[in-house]
Amino acid sequence: MxxxxxxxxxxxxxxxxxxxxxxxxxxxxxxxxxxxxxxxxxxxxxxxxxxxxxxxxxxxxxxxxxxxxxxxxxxxxxxxxxxxIETIQQTVGLCDNLSVARNYYLGREPVKRLLGIIPVLDFAQMRAASNKVVHNFGLRDSVNVDDETALLSGGEAQSFKIGRAVDFRNxxxxxxxxxxxxxxxxxxxxxxxxxxxxxxxxxxxxxxxxxxxxxxxxxxxxxxxxxxxxxxxxxxxxxxxxxxxxxxxxxxxxxxx
Ligand SMILES: Nc1ncnc2c1ncn2[C@@H]1O[C@H](COP(=O)(O)OP(=O)(O)OP(=O)(O)O)[C@@H](O)[C@H]1O
Ligand SMILES: [Mg+2]
Known part of the structure; x- marks a missing residue:
């Protein structure tokens, strides 16, 4: 290099x-x-x-x-x-009781406005973005982004955290x-x-x-x-x-x- x-x-x-x-x-x-x-x-x-x-x-x-x-x-x-700057640690970084899609944004949730006024979480965007990471970072095809992250293996959880970090343009x-x-x-x-x-x-x-x-x-x-x-x-x-x-x-x- x-x-x-x-x-x-x-x-x-x-x-x-x-x-x-x-x-x-x-x-x-x-x-x-x-x-x-x-x-x-x-x-x-x-x-x-x-x-x-x-x-x-x-x-x-x-x-x-x-x-x-x-x-x-x-x-x-x-x-x-x-x-x-994103730090990936072994034991923290995901809320196991939340879905893969929710974990993707964790604290940075995208919001859309119903009727142009009422703010609601944009689940479609959460699913789309997290699905992309699931597919690009080698998680099992059977992983559903609506499942809790508790169902991921240790390696999958790490790959997901890394994929998420990259997507946020760190x-x-x-x-x-x-x-x-x-x-x-x-x-x-x-x-x-x-x-x-x-x-x-x-x-x-x-x-x-x-x-x-x-x-x-x-x-x-x-x-x-x-x-x-x-x-x-x-x-x-x-x-x-x-x-x-x-x-x-x-x-x-x-x-x-
Ligand atoms: N929040 C804290 N309060 C008081 N002392 C701390 C704190 N965090 C770390 N230390 C002390 O600072 C020193 C460096 O700790 P640090 O966790 O950075 O080491 P490390 O190289 O990451 O070790 P390990 O390989 O065990 O993770 C140690 O003496 C540790 O006890
Ligand atoms: Mg240490």
């Missing part, structure tokens, strides 16, 4: 404290459109905290974040929608442990979709504990350890075994790049 010149996301000297816990210490990292970045590190390394800053859930204690060259000064939950897809508890086939499917999104020019940030899995997918690997960035390297420059050793050994102070 030839690296585009301007970073889509620039994070500079980010510190984030939760009380006395230093979750992130002086992390500087850039992310570019059209790349798949593997964000790895042990439990508690700060991976989820870092990406939650990008979705507006947490404000850094200090440091700067730029999106498309614009400094972000206010961190709030709507930030992600405003910027076009520029950044963050996946936080997206294949935990999935079958081998489901995992491969979700990973294929991640690669397709990258190929379509989106920025994909892929968080996982499985360095071998992400090494196959990623263009670049960023390792966090105890809230610090200890490595940021094109994946071609280091085999997965060496990266695993770095994570396993711990105790790193260096920050490359």
């Amino acid at each position: 030839s690296e585009p010149q301007k970073a889509l996301i620039e994070m500079k000297n980010i510190n984030l404290n939760f009380g006395t816990v230093k979750a992130l210490s002086d992390v500087s990292v850039n992310f570019y459109e059209g790349e798949l970045v593997g964000l790895v590190g042990d439990n508690g390394a700060g991976k989820t905290t870092l990406i939650r800053i990008l979705s507006g859930m947490y404000a850094p204690t200090s440091g700067e974040v730029y999106f498309d060259g614009q400094r972000i000064t206010r961190f709030h939950p709507k930030l992600a929608i405003d910027l076009g 520029r950044v897809i963050i996946m936080d442990e997206p294949t935990n508890h999935l079958s081998v086939r489901e995992r491969a499917h979700v990973n294929d979709i991640a690669l397709q999104l990258r190929d379509q020019g989106l920025l994909v940030i892929y968080i996982t504990h499985d360095i071998f899995q992400v090494h196959r997918l990623a263009d670049r690997i960023v390792i966090l350890e105890n809230g610090r960035k200890v490595l940021d390297i094109p994946k071609a420059e280091m085999p997965a075994e060496e990266l695993e050793q770095i994570i396993r050994d711990g105790g790193h102070e260096i920050s490359k790049r």
